[in-house]
Amino acid sequence: MNILLTGGAGFIGRWVAKQLLEDGHKLWIIDDLSNGREANVEEFRQHPQLQSFVKGSILDEALLTQLFDEHQFDICYHLGASINVQDSIDDPRTTFNNDTIGTFYVLEQARKHHVKVVFMSTCMVYDRCTEETGITEQHPIKPASPYAGAKIAAENMVLSYYYAYGLPTVVIRPFNTYGPFQKTGGEGGVVAIFLKNKLAGKELNIYGEGTQTRDLLYVADCARFVVQAGYSSKVDGEIVNAGLGRDISVNELAKLVLDGDESRIRHVEHIHPQSEIQKLLCNSEKAYQLLGWKPEVSLEEGIRRTGEWIESTDLI
Template identity: 90%
Template sequence: MNILLTGGAGFIGRWVAKQLLEDGHNLWIIDDLSNGREANIEEFRQHSRLERFIEGSILDESLLKQLFEEHKFDICYHLGASINVQDSIDDPRTTFNNDTIGTFHVLEQARKHNVKVVFMSTCMVYDRCTEESGIAEHHPIKPASPYAGAKIAAENMVLSYYHAYGLPTVVIRPFNTYGPFQKTGGEGGVVAIFLKNKLAGKDLNIYGEGTQTRDLLYVADCARFVVEAGYSDKVNGEIVNAGLGRDISVNELAKLVLEGDESRIHHVEHIHPQSEIQKLLCNSSKAFGLLGWKPEVTLEEGIKRTEDWIRVTDLI
C-alpha cells in the first residue's frame, strides 16, 4: 500500500515507520521536527520503500493537498501532534492548532480521496481509573489539560467523518508508551528520564507523592497495535485502547529502575497537579477482540531494553 505517516520522525512514529517498512509498504513521512528528530529515521533513509521524508506541517493545507493528490494513499497514520501537557497549559493555542486544526486538515484531504485515517489519541483523555478491570473505552473522559481537550475535540471530528461521510477512521488511545528513541528529557518519558539519571549517577525526582500510577506500554508493542488498526476494517468507527494491563506507581517504578536503592529517590513539588491522573490502568480487551492484539514485552524486559539502548547511544 501507499501510506502517509504524520509525525513519523517522532518517538512512536519512528517505530510505526519501521513496522510499515518491514511489512513492505511504500511510505511517505511528514514531520515538522518540532518534537521529532531526523536522526530517529536515519536508518531508513536508504530503504527502498521509504519514498520521501517531508519536513513540513500538517497546518500547511497546500502541502497536504499536493501529497494526497499525487500519491493515492491507502492509509494515513496520523501521529503528528503537540504532546506535552505542561506546554498545552502554558500555550494552549499551539496545542489546539496542531492537534485539532491539523487533524481537521488531514481529515479533509482523506475525505476527498477516501483514505483511511488512524488517529493517534492518548490515555490522558480519561478520568482516573476506578475499576479493578482497568479503563475500557466507555470509561468517562475528563479534559484536565488543553492537550486532553484538543485530543478529545480531534477524536470527535475523526469519528464524525466516519458517521457523516462513511470515511474509514479509527481513534486509538495507547497508554503510557516508553522505549528506545524516546527523549530522555521533558515530560512524558518518565522511564527514559529515570534511566538516564540512574546511568548518570543522579538522583530521581518524583512529582508529588509518587502514588500516581501508570500503565507502561513498550513502544514495539504500541507500534504493532497502531499498524494493525490501519489494516483491519473491524475497528472502523471505533475507539480502541492499548496498554500493558498492569499499572505501577511512580514510586515503585523508581525503585524498579534503581534496583531497590531508595536513597536516590526524592519528591518535588508537582508542576501541574490539576492535570494529574491519579490512576491509569488499561483494559485492552477490545483490541484483543477486534485485532487479536496483546502486549508481548513485560515491563521488566522493556526497561532492560531501554536502559541498554540509552547506555549504548551515549545519551548520558
C-alpha cells in the first residue's frame, strides 16, 4: 500500500515506520521535528520503500494538499502531535493547534481522497482507574490538561468523519510507551530517564509521593498495535486501547530500575499535580478481540532492552 505517516521521526513514529517498511509498503513520512529527530529515521534513508521524508507541518494545508493530491494513499497513520503535558499547560494554543486543528486538516484531505485514518490518541484522556480489571474504552474521560483536552477534541472529529462521511477511521489509545529511541530527558519517558540516570550514577527524582501508577507498554508492541489498526476494517469507527495490563507505581519502577537500591531515590515537588492521573491500568481485551493483538514483551525484558540501547548510544 501507499502510506502516509505523520510524526514519523518521533519515538513511536520511528518504530511504526520500521514496521511498515518491513511489511513492504511504500512510505511517506512528514514531521516538523518539533518533537522528532531526523536521526530516528536515518537508518531508513536508503530503504527502497521509503519514498520521501518531508520536513514540514501538518498545519501547512498547502503541503498536505500536495502530498494527498500527488500520491494515492491507502492509509494515513496520524501520529504527529504536541505530546508534552507541561508544555500544554504553559502554552495551550500550540498544543490545540497541532493536536486538534492539525488533525482536522489531515481529516479533510483524507475525506477528499477517501484515505483511512489511524489517529494516535493517548491514555491521558482517561480519569483514574478505579477497577482492578483495568480501564476499558467505556471508562470515563477527564481532560485534566490542555493536552488531554486537545486529544479528546481531535478524537471526536476523527469519529465524526466515520459517522458523517463513512470514512474509515480509528482512534487508538496506547498507554505509557517506552523503549529504545525515546528521549532520555524532559517529560514523559520515565523509564528512559530513570535508566539514563542510573547508568550515569545519578539519583532518580520522583515527582510527588511516587504512589501514582503507570501501565508501561514496550514500544515494539505499541508499534505492532498501531500498524494492525490500519490493516483491519474491524476497528473502523472504534476507540481501542493498548497496554501491558499491569501497572506499577513510580516508586516500585525506580526500585526495579535500580535493582532494589533505594538510596538513590529522591522525591521532588510535582510540577503539575493537577494533571496527574493517580492510577493507570489498561484493559486491552478489545484490541485482542478485534485485532488479535496482545503485548509480547514483559516490563522486565523491556527495561533490559532499553537499558542496553541507552548504554550503546552516547546518551549517558
